[in-house]
Amino acid sequence: MSQPGIVIVGAGHGGGTVAALLRQYGVEGPITLIGEEPAAPYQRPPLSKAWLKGDADLDGVQLKPLHFYAEHGIDLRTGVRVEAIDAAAKTVRLSDGEALTYASLILATGALARPLPIPGAELAGVLALRTLADAEALKAALAPGVRLAVIGGGYVGLEAAASARALGAEVVVIERERRLLARVACATLSAFFQSTHERHGVHFELSSGVTALEGDGRVQGVRLDDGRVVACDVALVGVGAIPNDEVAKAAGLDCSDGIRVDLDARTSDPSIYAIGDCTRRPMPLYDREHRLESVPNALEQAKACAAHIAGRPQPPPEVPWFWSDQYDLKLQIAGLPFDVEQVVVRGAPEDATFAVFHLDAQNRVQAVEAVNAAPEFMAGRQLIAKRKPVAPEALRDMSLSMKSIAAG
Amino acid sequence: MAKITYIEHDGAEHVLDVKPGLTVMEGAVKNNVPGIDADCGGACACATCHVYVDDAWTGKTGTASAMEESMLDFAEGVEPNSRLSCQIKVTEALDGLIVRMPESQH
Numbered sequence: 001m002s003q004p005g006i007v008i009v010g011a012g013h014g015g016g017t018v019a020a021l022l023r024q025y026g027v028e029g030p031i032t033l034i035g036e037e038p039a040a041p042y043q044r045p046p047l048s049k050a051w052l053k054g055d056a057d058l059d060g061v062q063l064k065p066l067h068f069y070a071e072h073g074i075d076l077r078t079g080v081r082v083e084a085i086d087a088a089a090k091t092v093r094l095s096d097g098e099a100l101t102y103a104s105l106i107l108a109t110g111a112l113a114r115p116l117p118i119p120g121a122e123l124a125g126v127l128a129l130r131t132l133a134d135a136e137a138l139k140a141a142l143a144p145g146v147r148l149a150v151i152g153g154g155y156v157g158l159e160a161a162a163s164a165r166a167l168g169a170e171v172v173v174i175e176r177e178r179r180l181l182a183r184v185a186c187a188t189l190s191a192f193f194q195s196t197h198e199r200h201g202v203h204f205e206l207s208s209g210v211t212a213l214e215g216d217g218r219v220q221g222v223r224l225d226d227g228r229v230v231a232c233d234v235a236l237v238g239v240g241a242i243p244n245d246e247v248a249k250a251a252g253l254d255c256s257d258g259i260r261v262d263l264d265a266r267t268s269d270p271s272i273y274a275i276g277d278c279t280r281r282p283m284p285l286y287d288r289e290h291r292l293e294s295v296p297n298a299l300e301q302a303k304a305c306a307a308h309i310a311g312r313p314q315p316p317p318e319v320p321w322f323w324s325d326q327y328d329l330k331l332q333i334a335g336l337p338f339d340v341e342q343v344v345v346r347g348a349p350e351d352a353t354f355a356v357f358h359l360d361a362q363n364r365v366q367a368v369e370a371v372n373a374a375p376e377f378m379a380g381r382q383l384i385a386k387r388k389p390v391a392p393e394a395l396r397d398m399s400l401s402m403k404s405i406a407a408g
Numbered sequence: 409m410a411k412i413t414y415i416e417h418d419g420a421e422h423v424l425d426v427k428p429g430l431t432v433m434e435g436a437v438k439n440n441v442p443g444i445d446a447d448c449g450g451a452c453a454c455a456t457c458h459v460y461v462d463d464a465w466t467g468k469t470g471t472a473s474a475m476e477e478s479m480l481d482f483a484e485g486v487e488p489n490s491r492l493s494c495q496i497k498v499t500e501a502l503d504g505l506i507v508r509m510p511e512s513q514h
Contacts, residue, residue, distance in 0.1 A: 024442050043449045065438055072440065296447050296454070318514060323453040330475070332453055374475055378455065378482030403481065 004101040005030030006309070007092055009082045009247075010108035014276030014298035016041025016063040018106055018306050023072045025310035032075045032100060034082055034092075039132050040066055045295060047135040048159035049325055052142065053166055061132075085251035087269050104271055104309060107248055107259060108302075111241035111277035111293055116151065120213030125234045129156050130241070141234040144168030149222045149232035151210055153180035155324050157238035158193060162326040165200050172230050173197070174205045174222060183240075186337070188356050189369050192349045193326070200327060205230065241293055243278045256280060258291040264314065265305035273308070275301035284317045285384065286338045286366075294322045319384045321377075332377035335367035335384040344392045346376060355380065363389040379406035410503040414459075416443045417511045426498045432469075432507060433457040433493035443509035450494040455479040456513040457493040458486075462506035469496050469505070485510045 006022065008015045011033050019033045019041075035041070041063040050056035059065075069076040081095035091099045113128035115121065127138050138160065142148065146169045150157040153175030161171045173180070179190035194204060209225035213235060221229040243258040254260045254268035258280035265273045265281075276298035280291040300318045307314050321334040329352065340358040347354035355376030358367040364387050368380030379402035383390055394405050409425040414436050416422075426435035436444040436457075445456035452475055461469050466489050472480065476495045480486055493507065 020440050024440055045449060045451070063437075064440065068438070068440065295449070299445070299447050315514065321454070323448060323451060325451060330451075330453065374478035375481065378479060382482065406482070 003029070004090065004103040005032065006104045006106065007031075007100050007102040008033045008106045008108060009092065010110055010244075010276070010278075011035025011037070011041045011076065011078060012108060012110045012276065012298075013041065013043060013063065013295050014110070014302050015106070015108035017299055018108065018275060018302040019074050020064060020068075020072070021302055021306035022309060023074070025306050025312055027306070027310050029103075030075065031073065032077065033069070034080055034094065035076070035078045036081045037131055037133070038079045040064070040069070040076060040078060042132060043295070044130070047132065048129055048156055049163055051132075051135050052139050052160065052163035054139070058132075082247055085247055085272075087251050087253070087272065090271060102271070104273065106265075106305060107267070107272065107274040107278060108276050108298070109244040109247065109274075109278045112244050113237065114240040114242050116210065116213075116237050116239055118210060118212050120215065120219065121237070123213050123215050123219040124217060125215070125219040126213055127234065127236050129160055129236060129238060138234070138236060142167045142169045145170065146234060147232045148172070149174060149230050149235045150238060151222065151235060152238035152240070153177070153182075153204070153206075154184065154238055154240065155181070157236065158197065159324060159326055160236055160238065161197060161202050162200065165202060171201070172203045172205060172232070174208050174210060174224065174230060176207070176209050178207050180204075180206075185333070185369060186343060186356050186358070188343070188345060188349060189331075189371070192352075192354075192371065193329075196327060196329065196352075241277065243280075243291060245278050248274065248278070260289070261301070263304060263317070264308040265301045266308070273305045275305050283320070283336065285319065285387070286336055288338065290336065292320055294320065296321050319381045321381065330372055330374075332370045332374070333367065334370075334377055334381040335365065337367040340366055342392060344395045346395050347373060347398065357390075357392075357395050359390070359392060363392060365390055375402040379403065382406045410498050410500060410505065412498070412502065413504075413506045414441050414444070415506065415508045416441075417509050428499050430498050431494050432459065432496040432498060432502075432505070435498060436493065443513070444493060445513040446494060448494075452476055452479060452492060452495060455483045455492060458483045458510050458513060459491055459493045459507040460487055460510070461489045461491050461496075462508070463489060465502070465505050468501055483510075484512060 150173040212223040259274040324331040337358040344357045355370040365383040370377035414422040448454040
């Protein structure tokens, strides 16, 4: 038997990337990459956009071509689950019965679509959107005239709504909160995205809880908490994600809404790392821990983890960021709106080119949300990293370039 | 196929055959060439696939869109021949293309 190597659990964006980076950084020895889905690592962001619209194929979304893994000595095993970790014996037990011994273990188990615990959730035509298989099922269900009910006005739901409209489906978005994107964006952005979607023919039911999915074997309607029923042919549930940390918890790793890791992506067990959506990590710019669900976060942690294993210096901390494409809008968000005292809007939402800056009590930029406003996003990222105060009136002044504001 | 030479900041060269239809960024990432991060996967959202197009090729790689220009404007070490490699589509006409990478994408 060969000596124990690196075992990566989870072949998503984080797992696939850390495997490739380990080889890029010159790490030798066995690497096993275990994925529950049948597909090799692929990019999830296009699933709600290009994939639904038929503008992307498997080749296009795969992180690396299939031959890459064998060529780089990465033993890719798909369609296999990790059932348990024995941290004392340094082994993982797989769903096919095999036990693998590791020298280092990397958990990249991601997040799971949050289930909706209501009657009818198991009906045919009730879909989630997390995996390629989910996206295929939704794509197959969408056609001109098909009525789609989206439960949850978050990014996944809104991106799917935009794609569904492009395919000619009728769309109603049902949201429990009073506004869209309530957990993840400011009120200005919520209002802007709502009016944009309405202009594209999407209907909204805000402040509406969902009590049941109704239908005879197949979903036919979504019952709201005021008793009304939104008729539909297919329902997409996009009510957030939960960290996939059950196996880590059972192994005794320190978890608290995610596997707790340090800046090197190390867990409470010195032989076990964790990266991506399944982790709760320190946020050096914000002086707290946080769990992020984003590709850039998974990539940053993949780099930190691979660097630590390879004995390379750690890259400097990155400003967290995120993007979303809906219709012809590019939303780019940098930073996190913690400790915000003041919100400054630069530009005009009615022009569909604007940015919202979030400042703390010392007028330091904590976060920026930019719609079709790349300079504001890029300069905002630099300002967040610098932690220097900025005059709110300068941010409002369109005659000052973002370049000069960032340099000031 | 188009032969593309990717040159890392330290001079290491990677010569690859890239399928037309892919972008110059995808050619690098799918072959694990270091130095092009492409965090956003080609959405023109992050400016981490910055390259310098060899001067002999700048006429053939097209021009940057307004979005790409504004992203590049804030990247480190921008030169007149800077491009985001996710925005350059590979065609047979780019057979022989040479791109160089900046010291860092972050």
